[in-house]
Amino acid sequence: MRLRNIIIVTVIVPLFLILLVFSLVAIKSLEDNVRSKLQSEVQIITHTIGASLGYALAQDTPDSLQESLHSAFSFHRIYGAYVFDTEGRKIYGLGLGEELFTPEDIRQVAKNGESTGAYRQQDRWNYYSVLTPLNTPGGETRGVLQVNRLNTGVESYAGFISIVAVVVFAIGAAGIVLTIWWGFRRYIERPLNRLLGVMERVEKGDRGYRAPIRGPEEYRQLSQALNGMLDAMAEKDADIEARQQKEIELEKRLRKSKKLAELGVLAAGVAHEIGAPLTVINGQAQRLARHESLGDSERAKLTRIRNEVDRIVVIVRHLMELGRQHNVDKEACRLSDIIVTAQELLEDELASRQAHLELDLGEPEAVLMANAQQLTQVVTNLLHNALQATPHGRIRLRARCHDGELHVTVEDDGPGIDDADKNRVFDPFFTTKPVGQGSGLGLSVVHRIVNDHGGSIGVFDSELGGAGFDLTLPLENGPQQEIGAQ
Template sequence: MRFPSIFSNLRLVLIMQVALPVLLVLAVILVICLSMVGQFIEERMQRDLQQVARTIHLPVSQALERQDLDQLQNSMASVFGITEVYGAYLFDSNGKRLSSFGVVNPTQEQATDALQQIMQGEFSQYERIRGRDVYSFFMPLFDATGQPNGLLQVTRRRSDIDRELTELKYWAWGGFGLVSLIILGVISYSHQRAIEAPLQRLVESMRRVSHGDRHHRAAERGPIEISQLAKGLNGMLDAIEQVEISEAQQRMAREQMAERLRQTETMAALGQLSAGVAHELGAPLTVVDGRANRLLRRMGNEKDIAELNEIRQQAARMTSIIQQLLSFGRSSRAQLRDLDVASLIERSESLLADQGYRVSLIQGPPAKINGDSLSLEQALINLLRNACQACPTGPVELSWQVDEQLHIHIDDAGPGITADQQSQVFEPFVTTKAPGEGSGLGLAIVQRVMREHQGEVTLSNSPLGGARFSLTLPIVSSNDSGTAV
């Protein structure tokens, strides 16, 4: 089992790696300052005691020289008006104690040692007097001739100095502890507001994204580093979304390409089948029509004549279907030529008029296209025948427009084509006509012809109220055109 490290929490990292080093440096500085301040206080207290000794030095020297014991006692007693003094002692040149004020008195041996040392001048020292630790300041006394005639000793308890130093340390370390708590509190509060809260928002954004909210984006607020992190996260999410969209589009394109390939393979197989069937049925139908025609010339009975005419009509209908099957299964291999659009449309309208259909022709601007005139005429005739059959009483209009391409429109005022049928009308053997009235190959042939000419056929609603079929073909520029047919 893996236990979490103490450095796994950012707040602890800040405290351990930022706050504690800072506090450690402050503690070292505080120790140095306390040492310096303590030494200063100790020296100040020693100077105060020395100043007290120097204050009474002259009166005591004069009283000692005059042997004025009362003045001597009064001068020594005046020392205790100052609370810092623990004891005051006066010795003659032989080490005999002349006056003593204090809880404990120095020994004769201590006095003798002090008399020997003052030959070098006044001095001070820490010593132990009858079990008490004190600080003593020694001043020599001189007579009128300048000869040493005594020793003045003023003491102060060592504990007074230590107590003041200890009190100073307590206050200093107490203040340091309070400052440390304030620093830690400020770091924790600042971390919570400046780092933890923005990070929590960022983590919450990640959680929402991981739970499926792929459109959520992190708020780009907070310190610049966290803001950049949020911006990077949003950029990554945007990139992932774009990749997913691109992948979906590519997948859809592959599916559409696969579907078109499947349809192309199906149409190719269907075209081969249709061509084979049409070839096998063409000859028998010709024989049937020929025999029926010979019988028709021999018959005199009207009933038999009517039946033979019906046989010929059905044979002609089957022949027409076979021709459409052959046209559907056979791609144009004719050499493409530049064609005049107006001439192409007028020939198609004229051929349709020979079949008994009437179309209103609306002239458009001159234009030229590159293509096979027979295939294009067949496509136009198929569309015009369907429009006339859908609207027998008219009107049916044929028009064209030219921009960067050629747009040929066939409009009728018939019942139109429903939305469900519009997606299927270009498929082979799909027809909107009544059973027995159409093969369902006319629009499929139109679509094949348009593909062969790098064009397209579209279906929409006509301004006349029925259906509009539009043929879109690339035009030939005037610089590239040759002789138009």
């Protein structure tokens, strides 16, 4: 059952029933009081003129009898007065209602010596008539007096008034119920339906919808509370989603780290076995190059052998780095110092390629607990890749601190990385460079170093048009204060 119907059935209807019963009882009491007053008045009038009429009958003086009956009409609304003998025969009378009682009724009153009264109707007129015995001063009953009084408007229409009162009450009650129903629908049900509509829209997925703040103060407060609850739920959902995303990223990092560790162990074993033969090959090529009998062609070939051996040595060193168990020795270091060191290492390459490097390190200067040498290797590797992707182009390095983390992005305006290759750029031996220009281990080493520092790294499409790398590392508040105090 709806709330408005419950209120009408349990509150309004019982209240109206109580009022109806009270009104009917009041009308009935009023009617009884009016009739009781009428009866008392008629009995008083009858008693008053009865004494003089009894004396007139005892003296047998018709003039006194007529005078006493005429005096009865001086009272309000007395319409008939009659004197009968003990046998019910009229002696004298005036007015209306002579035949309201039968001779038998009159003889019974004369015999019993007690008054009687009744409501009687004659010729569409309503009367209250009283029969009272007329006694002589000696106590002998010589006749019966009949006095007729016409009912007043209230007396005549008491029943009609009751019916009209009930009808008016019913109409008024219906009007009040309809008014209450309309007011409930407009000021209670509609605002509640608006709030319910907000909840339904939110339930269906429209999490950004909010209740309008309008209406009575109570509904405004309820709307504000509902909106506050929805905002809190949205914040919680966003927090849960962010945590889930972080957990997903962490799981990806763990899988990749595990994969790199397994590959690193395998690669380290292979590198250890390759190291000794490479040293022999490099030494023998260097010794052969010293012979004076060799021509320029042979010397060039030996030089190429040595260069390729050096390239293999670099690859072996990277493989050894992947498979090694790393205990990062951290210390407080400034990001700006790391960037300056990386610039110095790439100074010649930056100049030869005529690339433009933009630096935006933000304020205040970022300080973190890390291995400065390893992070320098990370930044150097990322800048070196950007230089190779965009010679004579534009490179941008930006850094910002947010929520206890350092975010560093390195972007270029080169050709970028295909979407199909973005999930593989950190895999060992994967490279988009031409054969002979890359080992495919540089970004794997970068990923391993960042992971060892408790951070993360990802790739995205840069606004500059090329590739972008997003590096995130945890900050340490304590060391920042110590360095700032130095």
